Amino acid sequence: MLDAGSRAALIDRLEFARRERRPTFLPCTEHPSLTLAEAYAVQEAWASARIASEGRRPVGWKAALTTRGQRQAFGADQPLYGALLDDMAFDAREPVPFDRFLAPRVEMELAFGMAKRLEGPCTEAEAIAAIDWIAPAIEILDSRTVMRDESGRTRSAIDIVADAGGAAGCVVSNNRMRPGDTDLSRIGAVLRHNGEAEDSGVFVLVFERPERALVWLAGALAERGKAIQAGDVVLSGSVIKPYPVARGDRFAFDFGPPGTIDLTFA
Numbered sequence: 001m002l003d004a005g006s007r008a009a010l011i012d013r014l015e016f017a018r019r020e021r022r023p024t025f026l027p028c029t030e031h032p033s034l035t036l037a038e039a040y041a042v043q044e045a046w047a048s049a050r051i052a053s054e055g056r057r058p059v060g061w062k063a064a065l066t067t068r069g070q071r072q073a074f075g076a077d078q079p080l081y082g083a084l085l086d087d088m089a090f091d092a093r094e095p096v097p098f099d100r101f102l103a104p105r106v107e108m109e110l111a112f113g114m115a116k117r118l119e120g121p122c123t124e125a126e127a128i129a130a131i132d133w134i135a136p137a138i139e140i141l142d143s144r145t146v147m148r149d150e151s152g153r154t155r156s157a158i159d160i161v162a163d164a165g166g167a168a169g170c171v172v173s174n175n176r177m178r179p180g181d182t183d184l185s186r187i188g189a190v191l192r193h194n195g196e197a198e199d200s201g202v203f204v205l206v207f208e209r210p211e212r213a214l215v216w217l218a219g220a221l222a223e224r225g226k227a228i229q230a231g232d233v234v235l236s237g238s239v240i241k242p243y244p245v246a247r248g249d250r251f252a253f254d255f256g257p258p259g260t261i262d263l264t265f266a
Contacts, residue, residue, distance in 0.1 A: 002031055002038040011046045014163060017144040021102045027162040029149045039161035040224060046164060047083045057086040059233055060114075061221070062139060062167050063213045065157065066237025067205040076157040079237065081217055082165020090140070092171050095266035101142045101168055104245040104265070107238030108189040108253050110203060110210050111137035111172045114234065119227040120218030127214035130228070133176040134184065136255040138263060139235055140169030141242050170235060175259040182258070184210045189239050192252040201239030210236045 002010075010027055017024040027042070028034050050056045065071045065079045090096050098104070115132035144163050148154050160166050177184075185204040190197055203210045213236040218228055228234060245265050253261040 002034060002041070006031065007038075007042055007045060010042055010162065011049060014042075014046060014144050015049070017102070021099070023102055023144060023146045026145050026149050026153065026155055026159045028156055028159050029151075029153060034158055034162070036158055036161060039158045042162040043082065043164055044224070047085065050085060058083055059086050059089065060084040060235075061217060061228065061232060062165060062170070062235040063217050063237045064160070064165060066207060066213050066216070067239060069205070070238070070241075074157045074160070079213075079216055079220075080157055080161050080165055081220055082161070082167035084167055084170065084233065084235070088140075088167060088169045090169050090171050092173070092261050092263055095264045096140070096169065096171075098245070098247040098265045101140065101245075103143050103147075104168065105141045105242035106191070106245055106251060106253075106263070107139045107141060107242055108191060108201065108240050108255070109137045109139050109238050110184060110187070110206075110236040111135045111170070112211075112214060112234045112236065113176075114228055114230055114232045117227055117230050118214060118218045120215070120220070120222035122215055122218050124209070124212060124215055127218065128179050128211050130214070131179045131211070133178060134182070135176050136173040136253070136258050136261055137235055138171040138253055138261055139167075139238065140171075140245075141166040142168035170233075171261055171263060172233060173259055173261050177258060187258060188256050190254040191240055191243055192254065193243065194250050199240040199243060203236070203239055205239045206236050213237055
């Protein structure tokens with residue numbers, strides 16, 4: 001069991017790693033019995049500490065591991081989530097500062113802007129009725145921990161949850177779709193890195209219908225006494241593998257008719 005002192009010490013190490021851009025050890029290395037519930041408690045307390053000490057503001061949520069392939073890659077039996085804070089929002093019109101991150105990677109997702117509060121458990125119809133708009137989005141992941149410890153143990157889903165769910169940044173397109181106007185499951189995604197196509201996917205991979213990410217997230221948050229709020233932005237989870245970023249990289253994230261997001265890391 002992770003006691004309050006151990007939780008606080010773990011948060012301090014993660015925050016130091018974030019600020020100094022020096023990765024710390026895997027939470028599960030020091031705490032092999034760390035549970036998913038304890039990892040979420042770490043994530044929540046860390047976000048609360050940043051809100052209190054830095055004046056940060058919560059702006060939404062990210063769902064992750066929402067495709068079967070990604071869950072299999074991490075040996076996870078369910079998706080996971082993380083909180084988005086206001087300093088994680090970037091504008092595609094400006095270069096993203098590479099020095100904000102330790103080991104950034106990018107993913108292609110859909111963003112849901114919420115018109116109404118959504119509390120789980122809920123139906124798919126209730127989730128869709130709560131949506132204001134949908135837009136292409138890029139998530140910037142980061143790891144405040146090492147990816148593998150000295151024993152060879154790799155970063156697990158529980159490690160990711162404790163590490164803010166990997167949340168570090170996002171870019172949301174201004175090209176907005178309304179619920180029901182587009183079959184989201186048919187939207188494709190192609191990542192071009194420095195002019196070369198490197199990865200692709202289709203959003204049918206996200207729960208068959210990306211809107212179902214909201215149903216899952218609302219239910220998962222309800223288990224911890226939380227809900228998706230009106231005004232929140234929710235990221236659906238990615239249909240491509242996390243793609244590593246180097247300083248100076250140029251990306252074109254092509255979503256087909258919904259538009260392309262061009263992004264540079266300076």
